[in-house]
Amino acid sequence: MSSVLFRNGCLLVPGETELVGERDVLVEDGLIKEVSDRPIKASSAREIDVRGKTLMPGLIDLHVHVFGLGLNIDTLARTPNVLVTLRAVPGIAAMLRRGFTTVRDAGGANFAIREAIESGLITGPRMFVSGRSISQTGGHGDKRSRSDFLLPDFPECGCARVGGLNRVADGLDGVRKAVREEFQMGADQIKIMASGGVSSPTDPIGAMGYSEEETRAIVAEASSRHTYVMAHAYTAEAIGRAVRCGVRSIEHGNLIDLATAGLMSTAGAYAVPTLVTYRALASEGQSHGLPPESMGKISEVKDASMRSLELFRQAGVKMGFGTDLLGASQRLQSEEFRIRCEVLPPSEVIRSATTIGAEILNMQGKLGELVPNAFADLLVVDGNPLRDINCLTGQGESIPLVMKGGKICFDELTA
Known part of the structure; x- marks a missing residue:
């Protein structure tokens, strides 16, 4: 070279x-x-x-979904694999053009897209992949609408489709197998759902995710591969439980309180706020097909998001840079800088997207x-x-x- x-x-x-x-x-x-x-x-x-x-x-973005090509996860999971992959390629290149030379995919991307970038087949940032996010039945990763029966082979619950960003697993044996399968398929770290979410149809924001026993089993499996677990979590209760069980990276964290932020700091856990996605969802979600029940949950977490930055900072929690944008909203990736600077000085925000991101990825130096x-x-x-x-x-x-x-x-x- x-x-x-x-x-x-x-x-x-x-x-x-x-x-x-x-x-x-x-x-x-x-x-x-x-x-x-x-x-x-x-x-x-x-x-x-x-x-x-x-x-x-x-720059380093720690929360992207390169295969998250739209807000309608049901449609995405049923889209042919080749179409999802090819449609994702321009968006992946656009991340690099914005200056993000490294990204951590928080659900969906696999070893194949990472290898395509590393081999020069396509243009894109260095990628750390989580495979499919792992969710309990009825949790944030279970995108099935409410009905009087469940289809066990519904695309979102398995791992056969590129557009299926999540998978469902329950119980100690179930979650251990799911984690082992994701590692076998090339995951660099594991993503789990530790609370309810915005885009999921059947779980309120305050819903708890995996039990302590299940979470500890997932963390143990990741530790055995010398890596870590990142967890989608909004509420202080859910965050506290995840951190006590050994989760290393808390995604979102909008509804944190100071005591739980202190627990994170003591445990050495990191926060990855994703503020831009809530502004994008509030302004564009409905026009892109986000259902009314999700739109109602957006305002709850959006209004608290700026306060969460202040609490993390006050408690001494290190914050990484993340965006969590889907579909056309991915163009707003760099707006996260501007939003965070409403609360934090530019030097801190830039550090979140550089050296702190490297720490979270275990790539210091x-x-x-x-x-x-x-x-x-x-x-x-x-x-x-x-x-x-x-x-x-x-x-x-x-x-x-x-x-x-x-x-x-x-x-x-x-x-």
């Missing part, structure tokens, strides 16, 4: 509140080779002068920062995101160059 030398860029270091000054950054063999405040000599490297622009690490031996995931940005977060919003208009793993994937600097 060829070498690239970025000269004179203003370096953004996650955690710092100001750019650290002009630096040269040398990339070799897909890794950051050297970062220096003095000119680097590399005669064989392609040189790119980025004076006046910001050099920063690639490899992702989320421009340091020697890290993966060369790098953005060139017009402007200073620490002063104006709008540099990172939109569809990448202010990000003229995106590099992932040492390969320049998008380059408008030359033009």
Whole structure:
């Protein structure tokens, strides 16, 4: 792989509140080779002068659904596998164009789409996949509408369709088997449903998910594979139970209270708020077919979402960056930056999408920062995101160059 030398860029270091000054950054063999405040000599490297622009690490979104092509999960689960896959490809590339060089899929994506990206068959971010989310019968992952009988082979309850983002499993033996199957099929981590949800038809927000015994069994299976469990959870009660059972990453967390946030901090659990999705659902959900019972639940969690950021911060809970957008709303991915900056300073929000994201993925020193031996995931940005977060919003208009793993994937600097 060829070498690239970025000269004179203003370096953004996650955690710092100001750019650290002009630096040269040398990339070799897909890794950051050297970062220096003095000119680097590399005669064989392609040189790119980025004076006046910001050099920063690639962004990490910890809660995406690359196969979540619409709000009607029933229709999606019945769509042929090839159509779901091909329709997802442009959206996957668009994430990378926005500067997200790494994403964690929170339900649906499998090893095949990860391999397609890694092999260069399609363009997209580095991907950590969860396989299908695992839900109890009647939980957030059970998308069957209420009726007087249940079809055991309904698409959403199995794992045979690409568009089926979830699967249903109950009991200790059932959940252990489901987790083992997801790992066998290539999952990097496991996603479970620990409370009710917005888009599911039969469970209120306050409904509890898996029992403590089932949750501990799932966590034990993940631990045996040296990885972790992430859990969809809204209420303080559900979050507390999940954390006490060893869940490491709490998704959403809108209805947290300070005591439970303190429990998370003590346990070393992370929060991944996804605020933009509630604004998107509130404004676009009905027009895209979200049923009335779901629209009624959106306002409950949307109104509490900003307060949750304050509580997590007050308790010292580390927050990762997530979006959880479906269908056409995926274009709003970078709006999460703007929303969080209504409560938090830009430096903290950027840290959530860089070094904290790397921590959650157990990729410290490899992702989320421009340091020697890290993966060369790098953005060139017009402007200073620490002063104006709008540099990172939109569809990448202010990000003229995106590099992932040492390969320049998008380059408008030359033009």
